Amino acid sequence: MPSKFLFFINIIISLVLILSPKPVFSNNYLSCSVRSSCGNIADIGYPFWGLDRPESCGYPGFKLSCSEKELEITISSATYRVLAINKASQTLHVSRTDYSENLCPTHLINSTFESETSPFRQNGDSQDIRLYYGCQPLTAPQNLTSIPGISNRFECTINNTNIVGYYVTREFAGTVIGNFLRSCSNSVIIPVPNSQVPSLEEGRDPDDLEEAAKIGFQLWWSADDTQCNNCVNEGGQCGRSLVSDEFVCYCSDNDVCSPDSKSKSKFKWKLFIGLAVAITIAICFVVLWFKRKSLPNQGNNNDDGRIEAFIKKFGSLTPRRYSYAEIKKMTNKFNDKLGQGGFGSVYKGKLSEDRFVAVKILSESKGNGEDFMNEVASISRTSHVNIVSLLGFCFERSKTALVYEFMPHGSLDTFIYDRRLHHQSCRLEWRTLYDIALGIARGLEYLHQGCNTRILHFDIKPHNILLDENFYPKISDFGLSKLCERKESTISMAGARGTIGYIAPEVVCQNFGGVSYKSDVYSYGMMVLEMVGGRKNIDVGVSQTSEVYFPSWIYKHLDQSMNLNLNGVILEEEEEEITRKLIIVSLWCIQSYPSDRPSMTKVIEMLQANLQSLIIPPRPFVSSPVRSPKILEHL
Structure with a gap:
């Protein structure tokens, strides 16, 4: 009970301090009332400063300048032309x-933009393009111009030195191309819109990259925006103390204030009200404390506090936070339901006239909110064309939601299972399936190698692969993911996680080895086999028990020269080659021991290689024996 008493005393002292008079800073209200303009961009206010606004009226890193009627901002030493500002x-x-x-x-x-201290973050509508400078064309591989993802060479002069360079739209680490590019003297990353990437890959023209760079890309910002909105609603002007480096709200009487106090003359009256409120709150807390001793909700409150602390810790890295009322509005009161699963329900929503979103309403968080925190922490660190973009979230006690970009074609599983029963228009071409498999591999490689902190997904399956309007795949659902340092070869886990049928052996049994990014490789291999077979890998509905476990069946038939005849369809020569390539790569991925599986970088290399250069792997030790359908029904 003494600790509770001290808690109540702290509340009273805090209220007294909040209601205390604040020091006066003259003229800041008028200075911060000024709105700047440059070129065709006007009405520029907080968090921006520069031009006609002093530094005390903005947020660190938001200084603007105007050069020849072009608005500019410098972020991490790079200068950008500001094409538009959307305050909303x-x-x-x-x-x-x-x-x-x-x-x-x-x-x-x-x-x-990945620094934890940066207030800016890419919003997922762009992809990083890497340019290499100072390359030696005489050492380039002979087939360089036929490799997808690398441009034609360009030549220019930098500081009176003639330079040969290339740009790439894909990762080539661990390949012959990658080794050649590593010999170049410099490299630089610049973002371009996702919509421009296909034309850059097809045209390979450096001039196209210049045009794509001019189009630009979007950044989110975070700069005490909630506090500023409250300040403006009370008639104040937003700013920042240059002494304490904290947000301040300037009022019209030249006082640095909060909406609760605007002048010293009201101090005593407000102090009296504050003390009365504090005492009332203290009494309520005493009553609630006795009641809560018999209620098992202490854990929930602790979880809420832990999640709030997590959100505060990530600061500018977290996407926009929406209120539950805003979630209801954007989904039209949850009118259009897209799907449902163990995690909760997904609804279609609208952010603006031309931007749709998918809103996932989480059911009661499992693992003390771990799924929600995993999702926000993982996707907030990513920016890749094959990773779904998290646009925002909502956390209001028991109400938890995640706002994603909308994927018109839904999840991959709707296009691969029971393809024989679907209408012809629902089937995906083999070339499309190959492109989807390659895109997923690139996304996983980015999670494993492209981020400052390695991200292990642990739930790769067709249901968690979303397809946009062009059938480009995007990895989603990071609720089971784990973050680890890139130097860590294995990680420790309290228990198995994932979906049966895709879980790597080492996740369940340590005798196979340590849990690592190779566990995602296994799940990827099982998923691609299902894409090839158009069925679950374990299917009790097949006509022969020898076909129940698809990986075993396909391994037996792979080395046969005859057509694989999957789904009763005779494949053309090109389709047959694609199919065999996907199968060989998948069988390597599902090797029983993690050390025998390739990295995702190697997977991409194999997918892009000639079929004749691929070696059929050993038969995986973990394979389902022939079982009767009756037994399998109970798995």
Whole structure:
């Protein structure tokens, strides 16, 4: 009970301090009332400063300048032209100024937004393109111009030095191309819109990259925006103390204030009210404390506090936070339901006239909110064309929601299972299936190798692969994911996680080895086999028991020269080659021991290689024996 008494005393002291008079800073209210403009962009206020606004009226890192009627901002040493500012969605549309004329600026500077202290973050509508400079064309592989994802060479002069360079839209680590690119003297990353990537890959023209860079990309920002909105609603102007580096709200009487106090003359009256409120609250807490001793909800409150602390810790890395009322509005009161699962329900929503979203309403969080925190922590660190974009979230006690970009074609599982029963228009071409498998591999490689912190997904399956309007795949549902340092070869886990049929052996039994990113490789292999077979890997509905476990059946038939005749369809020569390539790669991925499986970088290399260069792997030790359908029904 003494600890509770001290808690109540702290509340009273805090209220007294909140209601205390604040020091006066003259003229800040008028200075921060000024709205700047440059070119065709006007009404520029907080969190931006510069131009006609002093530093005390903005947020660190948001200084603007105006050059020849072009609005500019510098982020991590790189200067960007500001094409548009959307205060409502807290987004900037920017483009690199140094790449507006050519691909060879004087200084080579990366576009980076992954720093935990950065208030800016890419919103998922862009992809990082890497440019290599100072390459040696005489050492280039002979088939360089036929490799997808690398441009034709470009030549230019940097600081009176003739330079040969290339740009790439894909990862080539661990390949012959990757080794060649590593010999180049410099490399730089610049983002371009996702919509421009296909034309960059097809055309390979460096001039196309210049045009894509001019189009620009979008950044989200986070800068005490909630506090600022409260301040503006009370008639104040937003700013920042240059002494304490904290948010301040300037009032019209030149006082630095909060909406609860605007002048010293009301101090005593408000102090009396504050004390009365504090005492009332204290009494309520005493009553609630006795009641809660008999209620098992202490754990829920602890979970709420833990999740709030997690959100605060991630700060600007977390996407926009929506209220539950905003979630209801964007989904039209949950009118259009897209699907449902163990996690909860997914509804279609609308952020603006031309932007649809998918809103996942989580059921009561499992694992003390771990699924929600995993999802936010993992996707907030990513920016890749094959990873679904998390646009926002909602957390209001028991109400938890995640807002994603909308994928018109839904999940992959609707296109691969029971393809024989579907209408012809529902079937995916083999080339499309191959592109989907390759896209998923690139997304997984990015999670394993492309982020500062390695992300292990642990639930790769067709249901968690979403398809956009062009059938480009995006990995989703990071509720079971784990973060680990890239230098860590294995991780420890309290229990198995994943979906039966895709879980790697080592996740269930330590005798097979340590749990690592190779566990995702196993799940990927099982999923691609289902894409090839158009069925679950374990299917009790087949006509012969020898076909129940598809990986065993397909391994027996792979080395036969005859057509595989999957789903009763005779394949053309090109389709047969694609099918065999996908099967060989998958069988390597589902090897029983993690050390025998390839990395996702190697998987991409094998998918892009000639079929004749691929070696059929050993038969996986973990394979389902022939069982009767009766037994399998109980698995």
